[in-house]
Amino acid sequence: DGGITQSPKYLFRKEGQNVTLSCEQNLNHDAMYWYRQDPGQGLRLIYYSQIVNDFQKGDIAEGYSVSREKKESFPLTVTSAQKNPTAFYLCATRQLMNTEAFFGQGTRLTVV
């Protein structure tokens, strides 16, 4: 069954802790993206990657880190430097050139 799997669906974090959100895809897409969604602000790009071992900062990369060691995986770490991490996080993939992005079901992160 092809698709994008984000886990976990819900995540709770204590202040000062790092946490990693998982995104795995079996669509064989080259590009992967992480977006943050807050009410009234749409989707804001955190990081994106077009090939293994390469990634670019998006518009709101501060306090986040990523890796792309495998084509199928693009985990996002929310560090303690992110001052307001509570949000809905969406992972997307895209085959490069003339294609749309496909989305996972999201992870809702709450700082407690």
Place this chain on the structure above:
Amino acid sequence: AQSVTQPDIHITVSEGASLELRCNYSYGATPYLFWYVQSPGQGLQLLLKYFSGDTLVQGIKGFEAEFKRSQSSFNLRKPSVHWSDAAEYFCAVATPGGYQKVTFGTGTKLQVIP
């Protein structure tokens, strides 16, 4: 850098009425354009896309959109809205070539009343 503006934060329409959601983009050339729909707590589903060619594109669920270069717009339309269309709608742009960011608008929340 590209940007997307969705001027309507919230729209309410009656079931059976027509719908138009506005989207304006900023980019020096013709970008790739998309409309997505999102139900609460879910990911995004593609409604339709424009890359080139015919400026009127048809999508799923009876939606269509028209690309107007002169107005830098890509408005989404549906002739008759159903209660199940209540959701949030996002317009997005991607730049052809190079490092391809996909940029989204802030969304329009659609409410459908009986």
